[in-house]
Amino acid sequence: MSTATPADPSPDLRAEVRRATAALxxxxxxxxxxxxxxxxxxxxxxxxxxxWEPVDLVCGVSVVSVPSGVWNWGSGEIVxxxxxxxxxxxxxxxxxxxxxxxxxxxxxxxxHVESTxxxxxxxxxxxxxxxxxxxxxxxxxxFVSDLSGRDFxxxxxxxxxxxxxxxxxxxxYAPRRSAGTSLRQxxxxxxxxxxxxxxYSARELAMERMQQTAITMGGxxxxxxxVTEGPMPFAHHAIGFAAWGTAVRLEAETHxxxxxxxVLPLDDAVVEFEAGSLRGQ
Amino acid sequence: xxxxxxxxxxxxxxxxxxxxxxxxxxxxxxxLAMGLRPVGLVQGFCVMKWSWYGAGxxxxxxxxxxxxxxxxxAESYRCPHGFVSGDHRSWGQNYEQTWVEAxxxxxxxxxxxxxVDEAVATGAHGVIGVVDTARHLSDLAxxxxxxxxxxxxxxxxxxxxxxxxxxxxLAGQRLAKLIEAGFMPVALAAAMSSVRVWAYCMxxxxxxxxxFTWGGAGAQEVDQVVRAHMAVRQLARAQVRGQLGGDxxxxxxxxxxxxxxxxxxxVVECTLRGTRVRRFKDFDPVEPPMPTVRLS
Numbered sequence: 001m002s003t004a005t006p007a008d009p010s011p012d013l014r015a016e017v018r019r020a021t022a023a024l025x026x027x028x029x030x031x032x033x034x035x036x037x038x039x040x041x042x043x044x045x046x047x048x049x050x051x052w053e054p055v056d057l058v059c060g061v062s063v064v065s066v067p068s069g070v071w072n073w074g075s076g077e078i079v080x081x082x083x084x085x086x087x088x089x090x091x092x093x094x095x096x097x098x099x100x101x102x103x104x105x106x107x108x109x110x111x112h113v114e115s116t117x118x119x120x121x122x123x124x125x126x127x128x129x130x131x132x133x134x135x136x137x138x139x140x141x142x143f144v145s146d147l148s149g150r151d152f153x154x155x156x157x158x159x160x161x162x163x164x165x166x167x168x169x170x171x172x173y174a175p176r177r178s179a180g181t182s183l184r185q186x187x188x189x190x191x192x193x194x195x196x197x198x199x200y201s202a203r204e205l206a207m208e209r210m211q212q213t214a215i216t217m218g219g220x221x222x223x224x225x226x227v228t229e230g231p232m233p234f235a236h237h238a239i240g241f242a243a244w245g246t247a248v249r250l251e252a253e254t255h256x257x258x259x260x261x262x263v264l265p266l267d268d269a270v271v272e273f274e275a276g277s278l279r280g281q
Numbered sequence: 282x283x284x285x286x287x288x289x290x291x292x293x294x295x296x297x298x299x300x301x302x303x304x305x306x307x308x309x310x311x312x313l314a315m316g317l318r319p320v321g322l323v324q325g326f327c328v329m330k331w332s333w334y335g336a337g338x339x340x341x342x343x344x345x346x347x348x349x350x351x352x353x354x355a356e357s358y359r360c361p362h363g364f365v366s367g368d369h370r371s372w373g374q375n376y377e378q379t380w381v382e383a384x385x386x387x388x389x390x391x392x393x394x395x396x397v398d399e400a401v402a403t404g405a406h407g408v409i410g411v412v413d414t415a416r417h418l419s420d421l422a423x424x425x426x427x428x429x430x431x432x433x434x435x436x437x438x439x440x441x442x443x444x445x446x447x448x449x450x451l452a453g454q455r456l457a458k459l460i461e462a463g464f465m466p467v468a469l470a471a472a473m474s475s476v477r478v479w480a481y482c483m484x485x486x487x488x489x490x491x492x493f494t495w496g497g498a499g500a501q502e503v504d505q506v507v508r509a510h511m512a513v514r515q516l517a518r519a520q521v522r523g524q525l526g527g528d529x530x531x532x533x534x535x536x537x538x539x540x541x542x543x544x545x546x547x548v549v550e551c552t553l554r555g556t557r558v559r560r561f562k563d564f565d566p567v568e569p570p571m572p573t574v575r576l577s
Contacts, residue, residue, distance in 0.1 A: 013314065013315050013461065017438065018438045023465055023559065023561035024442055024559065033522070034522055034527060034530065036522065036530035036555070038532065041531070046570060049568065057530070061514070064500050068490030086500075091502055120487075120490035125510070153570070157569060258572045261572070261573050265575055
């Protein structure tokens with residue numbers, strides 16, 4: 001099979017491939033700890049474009065015990081579970097930051113957050129890539145961020161830096177109605193105000209805790225906030241809320257406006273004329 | 282299966298004259314543009330049976346706190362309560378199950394070697410777009426490793442120095458960008474680590490939410506389990522670093538699983554895969570990207 005074409009679209013790339021395969025004859029050079037990274041090549045290139053490089057794949061894990069009996073029926077917040085979730089997240093974040101520091105990174109980007117709540121323990125796992133300014137020496141104060149390599153480079157260009165992963169959680173018991181109220185409401189379309197208030201305050205509490213951790217870290221705000229919520233699979237009357245995101249602060253004197261260019265893609269799907277549109281359909 | 286020859290069916294398929302490829306059309310097109318000519322879809326398999334690691338197993342090597350498994354990571358925990366009863370878990374241990382890791386490495390390694398053997402038989406220089414799976418067959422104790430990729434020849438390029446083709450999980454534009462960035466794929470790098478948690482009393486109580494009946498207060502980290510989870514991830518990364526020989530690991534994928542065996546006991550396993558890449562030229566940083574807004 002021949003791949004020769006009259007107008008070769010990428011002659012330089014072909015030469016690069018031949019040069020690269022010829023280089024395999026040379027042995028790898030041992031530069032100490034090898035670089036490992038779960039970033040895509042696009043993310044690695046973008047990091048380099050803003051003067052940063054990947055250093056090592058790093059992890060942090062925490063498993064925190066939840067006392068038995070806390071999921072039984074009650075009212076208000078399930079404080080022990082909220083504390084366990086917060087402690088697990090803090091423990092995992094501290095460990096991933098320690099690994100980053102040992103690897104010589106200045107921070108961790110692209111952190112994947114895996115959090116599971118079980119009846120008697122809460123597990124949090126964080127995995128990301130430690131990064132540093134190209135060739136920079138190790139630093140003791142490192143940041144942890146779930147921003148992708150692309151978002152991190154955009155944030156840097158805009159004059160902001162991540163300061164850490166902020167987190168907040170809240171667990172509440174679903175409020176109960178009295179038998180009389182329940183019976184009365186059988187034939188009504190009515191707002192369950194106690195439900196609304198409980199859910200409202202629980203969400204606010206989780207977000208307030210997240211914001212508080214950001215302030216503690218010296219952040220001015222939080223970006224890319226994710227919120228999860230839902231009943232516990234082992235206790236449907238208990239509802240958990242969690243919110244996390246990357247706390248950021250302004251490093252430049254003022255925000256650097258990126259001035260994006262307008263782009264009109266030429267690959268839009270073909271829009272065919274429909275006669276019905278003349279009749280307003 | 283003997284190592285000296287490909288299965289007869291594989292030899293017949295590879296000699297048929299038509300090339301086959303697992304590449305998507307965009308990846309296929311990008312590879313042709315790079316001067317990579319597909320010569321065949323190559324694959325390797327290995328079916329492994331996992332033995333029993335419980336009581337009476339020849340693999341059980343850590344039934345007391347004074348043995349340390351099959352070498353590797355191990356740490357012991359002692360009960361702080363003194364003698365309570367004969368059933369009390371007065372000691373616990375985390376230990377690396379090196380025999381499980383060796384079996385995984387054998388399964389993955391054999392499947393990978395067979396994929397490379399097929400690539401050698403096609404005269405390929407490299408294998409791109411590799412996909413690997415490990416799945417249970419028939420029952421929980423039998424696992425099949427399957428590795429599949431597209432063998433390619435570099436037009437006017439050098440054959441691999443030792444005759445063994447280079448391999449990568451990447452294909453198409455992602456591979457082109459990697460090479461443009463100054464990295465050449467060398468080989469797949471993969472490892473699995475396994476740590477058994479043999480819970481002592483405190484771990485048992487905490488994982489069952491019962492520590493609080495012993496005077497414990499508030500949320501508390503389960504130190505033994507946390508250390509096992511951290512260790513299993515560190516072991517997988519250390520094993521892969523050992524395969525890199527000064528090169529880098531690109532596109533790492535770290536996956537973990539754990540099986541709770543009850544009363545705080547569990548097995549934690551971690552798999553790390555990626556492409557070992559070698560720098561062949563100095564890196565030319567690209568210009569900071571231009572932000573755009575689509576008007577569609």
